[in-house]
Amino acid sequence: MVKVSVIIPTYNALAYLPQTIDSVRQQTFSDWEILLVDDGSTDGTAAWAEALGEPRLRYLSQPNQGCATARNRGLDHAQGEYVAFLDSDDLWHPTKLARQVAYLDSHPERGWVHTWVLNTDAEGRLTQHLLASDLEGFVWPQIAEENLVFCGSSPLLRRSCFETVGQFDPALKSAEDWDMWVRIATRYSLGVIREPLTFYRQRPSSKSNRLAFHLEHRLRVIDKSLGDLGPEFEDLRQRAKGRAYLSVAWKPLLTEDYDQALALRRQALAYYPGLRFSRNYVRLGLIVRGRQWLGRAGYEQVLGAWRSLRRWGRSPHSHESAPTAPATAQPASK
Structure with a gap:
C-alpha cells in the first residue's frame, strides 16, 4: 500500500x-x-x-x-x-x-x-x-x-x-x-x-477571491457548524462572522479596490468589535492607507526599504534554518 x-x-x-x-x-x-x-x-x-x-x-x-x-x-x-x-x-x-x-x-x-x-x-x-x-x-x-x-x-x-x-x-x-x-x-x-x-x-480570478460568493459560503459554514448549538455559543458565532468578513476584506487588495476592503473591514467590527485591536485588522488598515497615500509602487518601495533595514539589523545566522523555495517558486521582485 x-x-x-x-x-x-x-x-x-x-x-x-x-x-x-x-x-x-x-x-x-x-x-x-x-x-x-x-x-x-x-x-x-x-x-x-x-x-x-x-x-x-x-x-x-x-x-x-x-x-x-x-x-x-x-x-x-x-x-x-x-x-x-x-x-x-x-x-x-x-x-x-x-x-x-x-x-x-x-x-x-x-x-x-x-x-x-x-x-x-x-x-x-x-x-x-x-x-x-x-x-x-x-x-x-x-x-x-x-x-x-x-x-x-x-x-x-x-x-x-x-x-x-x-x-x-x-x-x-x-x-x-x-x-x-x-x-x-x-x-x-x-x-x-x-x-x-x-x-x-494568490490570483484575482481564483475561487476564494470571488468576494460575495466566497463570503456567502463562509457564512454558510458558520451556520452549518454553529447554527444548531445553544445560546451559550452565540459569542462564538458572532466572532466567527466577524473574522469571516475580515478575512475576505484582504481579497480586494489584489484588484486595488481599497474602498471595498475598508467596507468589509468595517462590517467585521459590527459582528466582533474586539477585532479593532487585532493584528490583522490594524495591519490591513495600514496597508490600505499606505497604498492610497503612496500608490502601490511607492508603498512597495517603502516596504522594501524597511525590510532591508530589518535584515541588515539581524544576525547573519538568523536565516540558516529557513526553508528555501522549490524550483517552481521564486522570490518576488520588488
Whole structure:
C-alpha cells in the first residue's frame, strides 16, 4: 500500500498545473500517488496528463461538479495511509511530505498535521506574507471561529479521519475545506510544523477571491457548524462572522479596490468589535492607507526599504534554518 495519496482537483488550470505536479515529483519523500481529478476541464488537461508519463499519477475525469465532489472522487480512489490535498495552482516545499509523514508516524495521537503557509503572487513568486499559526491539540473552538489552517494544500491527514467524519459537502462550492477541518477537529487532535512548507498562490480570478460568493459560503459554514448549538455559543458565532468578513476584506487588495476592503473591514467590527485591536485588522488598515497615500509602487518601495533595514539589523545566522523555495517558486521582485 502506498503511504500518501495526493489528491489534486483541477478545472482549466493547465497554466499552473505543471508547476504543481512538479512540486510533488520533487518531494524528498517518494512513496506517494497522485490522484488528478479533472472536474470537466476544456483546456487540454487530459492530453497533458497522458503525455506526462508519470506512473504514480492516476487521472480521473468527471463532469464539472465543483471542488468538493472532485476531492471526494479522489478519496474514493485513494490507497494511501495518509491523504494530502493540493490545489492545482499551489506549490509545496520539497521536504513537506517527508516532514509531515515523520510527524504523524511519531505522533499516533494526532489525526492530522498542518504547516505554516507562504503566499505567492499569480506567477508563483514568493511574497513576504507568511500565514503562521501555532494551533495544535484539540482545537475545535479555534477552527470553528477561524480557518487557522489557512490553505487546503497544507494539512496531511490520516485516511481514517474521513472514514469517521465523512467526505466533503458537495453543496458547498467554496470554503468546503474549512467545513471539513471543523468536522475533523471535533474528533481528532491537530499537529503543526512551524515552517512555511506550503506555498499558496494568490490570483484575482481564483475561487476564494470571488468576494460575495466566497463570503456567502463562509457564512454558510458558520451556520452549518454553529447554527444548531445553544445560546451559550452565540459569542462564538458572532466572532466567527466577524473574522469571516475580515478575512475576505484582504481579497480586494489584489484588484486595488481599497474602498471595498475598508467596507468589509468595517462590517467585521459590527459582528466582533474586539477585532479593532487585532493584528490583522490594524495591519490591513495600514496597508490600505499606505497604498492610497503612496500608490502601490511607492508603498512597495517603502516596504522594501524597511525590510532591508530589518535584515541588515539581524544576525547573519538568523536565516540558516529557513526553508528555501522549490524550483517552481521564486522570490518576488520588488
